[in-house]
Each structure stands twice: as C-alpha cells, then as structure tokens.
Amino acid sequence: MTVAVLLFNNFETLDAFGPVEIFGRLTDQYQVSFYSLAGGLIGNAHGVSVMTKNLAEIENGSDIFLIPGGYGTREEVNNALLIDMIRKISQQSKYVLTVCTGTSLLAKTGLLDGKNATSNKIAFDWVTTQGPNVTWVRRARWVVDGKYYTSSGVSAGMDMTLGFLENIHGIEFARNVARTIEYNWQENKEEDSFCTQ
Amino acid sequence: MTVAVLLFNNFETLDAFGPVEIFGRLTDQYQVSFYSLAGGLIGNAHGVSVMTKNLAEIENGSDIFLIPGGYGTREEVNNALLIDMIRKISQQSKYVLTVCTGTSLLAKTGLLDGKNATSNKIAFDWVTTQGPNVTWVRRARWVVDGKYYTSSGVSAGMDMTLGFLENIHGIEFARNVARTIEYNWQENKEEDSFCTQ
Numbered sequence: 001m002t003v004a005v006l007l008f009n010n011f012e013t014l015d016a017f018g019p020v021e022i023f024g025r026l027t028d029q030y031q032v033s034f035y036s037l038a039g040g041l042i043g044n045a046h047g048v049s050v051m052t053k054n055l056a057e058i059e060n061g062s063d064i065f066l067i068p069g070g071y072g073t074r075e076e077v078n079n080a081l082l083i084d085m086i087r088k089i090s091q092q093s094k095y096v097l098t099v100c101t102g103t104s105l106l107a108k109t110g111l112l113d114g115k116n117a118t119s120n121k122i123a124f125d126w127v128t129t130q131g132p133n134v135t136w137v138r139r140a141r142w143v144v145d146g147k148y149y150t151s152s153g154v155s156a157g158m159d160m161t162l163g164f165l166e167n168i169h170g171i172e173f174a175r176n177v178a179r180t181i182e183y184n185w186q187e188n189k190e191e192d193s194f195c196t197q
Numbered sequence: 198m199t200v201a202v203l204l205f206n207n208f209e210t211l212d213a214f215g216p217v218e219i220f221g222r223l224t225d226q227y228q229v230s231f232y233s234l235a236g237g238l239i240g241n242a243h244g245v246s247v248m249t250k251n252l253a254e255i256e257n258g259s260d261i262f263l264i265p266g267g268y269g270t271r272e273e274v275n276n277a278l279l280i281d282m283i284r285k286i287s288q289q290s291k292y293v294l295t296v297c298t299g300t301s302l303l304a305k306t307g308l309l310d311g312k313n314a315t316s317n318k319i320a321f322d323w324v325t326t327q328g329p330n331v332t333w334v335r336r337a338r339w340v341v342d343g344k345y346y347t348s349s350g351v352s353a354g355m356d357m358t359l360g361f362l363e364n365i366h367g368i369e370f371a372r373n374v375a376r377t378i379e380y381n382w383q384e385n386k387e388e389d390s391f392c393t394q
Contacts, residue, residue, distance in 0.1 A: 012218070013214050013217055013218040013221055014214060014215065014218035014378065017210050017211060017214035017215075017218075017245070018211065018214075018215075020210055020243055020244070020245065021209070021210040021211035021214075021243065021351065023243075024210055024241075024242065024243025024244060024245070025242075025243065027242060031244070032243055032244035032245075033244055034244065034245070034246075041248060044221075045221065045222075045224060046217055046218065046220075046221025046222065046229055047217070047221060047228070047229035047230055047231065048214070048217065048221070048229075048231070048247065049231075049247065049248035050245065050246065050247055050248075051238060051246035051247075051248070120379060121379065122377065152379050153377075153378060153379035154218065154377075154378035154379055154380065155378050155379050155380040155381070156379050179391065180319065180350075180351075181211065181350060181351035181352050182317060182318065182349050182350035182351055182352050182353050182391045183351065183352040184352070184381060184383060184390070186381060193381070194376065194379045
C-alpha cells in the first residue's frame with residue numbers, strides 16, 4: 001500500500017513521524033512518500049527540514065493519505081488551493097488518516113460532514129469550528145468512520161496507526177509491531193485520559 | 198540549550214523524531230539542529246529525507262548531543278571517522294543521549310567503559326559486543342550515568358527525554374510536556390515490560 005504523507009510549514013514533528021515509523025518499517029507492505037503543495041524542503045519550528053514531492057504527482061489518490069497537524073494548520077485551513085487538493089486526494093484515496101489538528105484540514109474540505117471524528121484536546125474547540133457539520137467526538141483516543149481515521153493529539157497518531165494495522169492485519173500483527181518498537185500501545189480507542197470534559 | 202541531533206543513512210525515524218518533538222516544542226529553552234558526517238540530505242528506508250548541517254560545524258560540543266539508532270548503526274560502528282567525531286563531540290558536550298541501537302555508536306568510542314548503559318531488546322546482544330567494558334543493564338526503560346543517558350528501543354527515547362526534562366526542570370514540567378503531546382509517559386525508568394530475560 002502506498003502511504004502519502006502531507007507536509008506543510010510548521011507541521012507537528014511527531015504527528016507525521018510517529019505513523020511513519022510504524023508504516024515505514026513494514027517495507028514489504030507499505031511504501032511511504034512525503035508530499036507538499038509545491039514540493040521541495042518543508043520545515044517546522046522544531047528545526048526539522050524534510051524533502052517532499054509535489055502533491056500534483058499523486059494522480060489517482062493513495063492507498064493511505066496521512067494528514068498531520070501542527071501550528072501550520074491555522075494558516076493552511078485558509079489555503080483554498082491546499083484544501084481543494086486535500087479534498088480531491090482524500091476522495092480518491094482508500095483511507096485517510098489525520099493526526100491532531102490535521103483533522104481541521106480534512107474537516108474544512110467538507111468530507112467529514114455527518115461523520116464521527118476527533119482531534120487533540122487543547123485545540124479541540126478551534127478544530128470544531130472548521131467543520132460545523134461534523135459529529136465531533138471529544139472523548140476518544142481515535143475515531144474510525146468508514147475510510148476516515150482521525151486521532152487525538154500528537155502521540156495518539158501512533159495508537160491510531162496501530163489500530164489501523166489491527167483492522168487490516170489483525171491485532172496480533174499490530175501488537176507485534178508495537179513490541180518491535182517497544183511502544184506501549186493504548187489499544188482501546190475509546191479510552192482518553194487526556195480528555196478533561 | 199542547543200540540541201545537536203546526529204543523523205546517518207538508515208537512522209531509525211522515531212529514535213530521532215520522538216525526542217525532537219519533545220525538545221523542539223520547548224522553543225524558549227531548546228534549539229534543535231540536525232547534523233551528519235558530510236552534511237546535506239540524509240535518508241532512511243522509511244522514505245524520510247532530512248536536511249542536515251556538517252558535523253564539523255559543532256565546534257565546542259553541544260549542550261545536548263542526541264544519537265539515534267537504526268539499521269545504519271551496523272555499518273557506522275565501523276566508520277572510524279564518524280566514531281572519532283562522536284567521541285570528540287560527546288566529550289565536549291554537556292549531555293549525551295542515545296536511543297535504541299544508537300548506544301552502539303557511543304559504546305564504540307569507549308566513553309561508556311565502566312558506565313551503566315542500556316539499548317533496545319531485540320539487538321541487545323549485538324550492541325553489547327560494541328562495548329565489552331560497558332556495564333550493560335538489560336532490564337531498563339532508560340539508564341542515566343552522569344552525563345550519559347541511554348535508552349531502550351525506539352519509543353523508549355521519548356520516555357528518556359521526558360526523564361531528562363524531569364532531571365533538569367522537575368517532574369511537573371516533564372509531565373506537562375507529556376500531557377501537551379498526549380503521551381502516556383512511562384515515568385519509571387527501571388520498569389521494562391519489553392525485557393523477556
């Protein structure tokens with residue numbers, strides 16, 4: 001399966017690289033590539049600078065389209081060209097996974113309207129304004145609605161990605177990946193110790 | 198504090214970017230930069246390609262020198278030029294943090310001789326051959342010996358980095374960072390559910 005990771009300026013480091021660690025190590029089954037609106041180097045406030053391909057190179061969607069969050073989303077929700085690209089690629093992709101405030105970008109396309117979704121807890125109220133017709137689930141580590149997987153804040157993206165592997169390959173496969181990276185996977189997507197409301 | 202992250206071909210994605218997420222978001226206190234032996238783009242099998250500066254630009258060590266692991270360490274332990282640079286920079290740095298098989302590179306310099314250290318569980322026996330005079334601690338999430346912090350596999354690097362923050366800023370500071378990234382921090386460094394021996 002192809003995994004297309006969207007990057008934009010000031011993406012959140014772990015939102016992207018947590019899931020990339022998990023998909024990336026399964027080289028027989030998953031092939032990860034990074035994309036951005038213009039291609040080239042994309043950086044963030046953590047000092048990270050990553051090489052990306054141009055989003056236009058994704059011609060018929062991706063098996064998996066991964067959208068991280070980060071402070072950059074505050075600007076990118078108003079980037080009509082990017083939102084249009086996200087809409088088109090998401091419609092054509094088999095699965096769309098968002099992490100943290102990355103959900104705001106997908107919500108903005110309208111594709112989550114009438115669907116269940118979550119986002120991180122600190123920016124939750126802002127994210128929900130980007131999709132007033134989404135059925136927002138505040139208390140959730142991650143939420144699955146059809147082909148759309150949305151997760152809570154930053155680290156929750158790893159739990160969601162393992163949950164995705166569980167749905168595709170079975171729970172023992174996912175547990176084995178978690179063990180290999182010595183990750184304490186929170187298997188229950190409905191448990192959310194970071195939700196205080 | 199300056200955080201110099203060493204990269205080399207086939208570094209493990211999360212070994213580097215887990216700690217980078219944690220230090221990187223504390224922009225008032227930590228400044229993260231990436232380095233490699235020759236500078237330029239450094240890639241790995243996960244499809245990641247990151248821009249780095251040349252290690253020679255680190256003139257008098259770094260406050261924190263972070264060494265990730267990954268399959269690339271199998272080759273790099275035999276790269277005398279790199280090991281010499283790691284030795285020099287580690288001697289000059291205030292703290293040296295290694296993640297997973299990154300410990301093998303530091304062990305190879307001899308600087309861990311007579312010190313306590315750990316590494317990931319699957320490659321543990323190989324890593325220990327790189328430092329026969331190190332006091333290897335198999336059962337540990339991470340180990341602190343003076344200025345040297347060494348961690349178990351991949352995800353353990355995040356727990357160790359939060360443990361480092363605890364030692365510098367106090368446990369409430371570290372817990373607050375963990376909460377912000379919705380990370381279930383394993384606070385006890387001696388607990389190791391991935392150790393089967």
